[in-house]
Amino acid sequence: MLHTKLEINNLVFTYNKGASFEKKALDNVNLKIGAGEFMGLIGCTGSGKSTLIQQFNALLKPESGNVLLDGTDIHADKSRLKEVRRKVGLVFQYPEQQLFEETVAKDVAFGPKNLGLPAEEIEERVKWALDMVGLTPEMGEQSPFDLSGGQKRRAAIAGVLAMKPEVLVLDEPAAGLDPVGRDEILMKIREMHKRTGITIILVSHSMEDVARLVERIAVINGGRIVMDDIPAAVFSRAPELEQMGLSAPQAALLAQELQKRGFRLRDGLYTVEDVVAAVAQELSVNKGLNHK
């Protein structure tokens, strides 16, 4: 087993504690994320995903319970807060709304600058981060506001990458993009994981997006982690997912339905490619039988 990068123990968090309108957003959350893992965090809207990931880099403070990064409590030492935020890079929902510099490159440099790195190092990191998200150096000289929606989003992700985080958390990185932009971003993230081996936590409410990428899925509902398993196992519990306002990928649902109707497919299929292959194989076998 990989060594544990991030560990969340019995974490409880309430917004507006003590007020009449207080809201318990996280309720006894336990989660372990191994170094180099690519994990999906899934839940319907309002389930507490964004609240949970803000605990990962100490933007929010737990009411009880703790968050361990490489085994140390992130709230133990206030002076290490910056260090924690560098190690755990958090890309917010709609991150393109935080761009503010005149050029993309300057914006990407904002994080490394805050770390107090030397100029050459910053420049190098900016180049590297832009390349990582698939933006050309020429685009780096443009104003961020002249880019397309998908490019802006990638520029914003580069801004976090440039801090060279050890854990990268992405909150709905594909939300609000057209299908092409969506695929581009998700593929870039997968590529990033392959090339650098960093730990990635991908937040989404769409199983479809996550299914093709991650190795493990945690499902959060009403502030609790209700499932935590490999994708195939999670998707096999389709009725439960539906009750939580989620759904398994359509390919998985199709495979399950075909199984019920007598197709002999193996369990745990969930990507379109796998289902197509399995169904094709089954059909050709069947055809052979029918002809006899």
Place this chain on the structure above:
Amino acid sequence: MNVTIGQYYPADSFVHQLDPRVKLLGVTLFIAALFTVNSFAGYAFIAVCMGLAIYATKVPPIFMLRGLRALIFILIFTSALNIFFTAGNTVLVSFWVITITLEGILNAIRMVSRLTMLIVGSSVLTLTTTPIKLTDAIEYVLGPFKRIGVPAHEIAMMMSIALRFIPTLLEEIDRIMKAQMARGADFDTGGLIKKAKSLVPLLVPLFISAFRRADELAVAMEARCYRGDINRTKMKVMRLERRDFKALWVMLVFSAAIVLLKIYI
């Protein structure tokens, strides 16, 4: 982020239920009275009336005093100015260039009580009236000036929109701050210049999003054929009730008393 917006304090009181126009008139009379009287008896009378009004609102008095917190500096400054720079005959203390006269001290007391009552009294209005009702009342009051080209409805509309978007912007600030903090931004430490500089990554996105929102709202309003005040009807029509007339009577008596105080004392 914990910011209470506006000052409205919900409660079920006679004052809360009053027509906002009546309350607006009441506050206007109250302010006029403050600037009419200059005897201590007059101030005492106004203070008692104000106390009764506050009691009637069922709002904890501490909320009324909160408005003073922001103005404490102005209050101190005003009284200092009056104490040290009022010329008078009855000199109490005199050393070096400083002379303190009885007139000065009296003046200071007068000014401070005037300002204090002004703020506390007006907060009775804002604490018991929702911003929406208040803008309705303001639109009504500005109504007669439409003839001379005052865009009464538009002014009221702008006020309600501004009020509506305050919480949205606060949320936005919270979100952007967190996002920049995740990139190592530091909004808390450093000197004045460093702090001001650190606001750029917050303000630029904030302005962009505010303009975007304004634009979207304008388009949405136009798409629904919104066109100012022409032939618009109100969802909540303001109508004077029995209690409003009662309040108007009280105000009339109050004004009469102020006039009498002014003449005879």
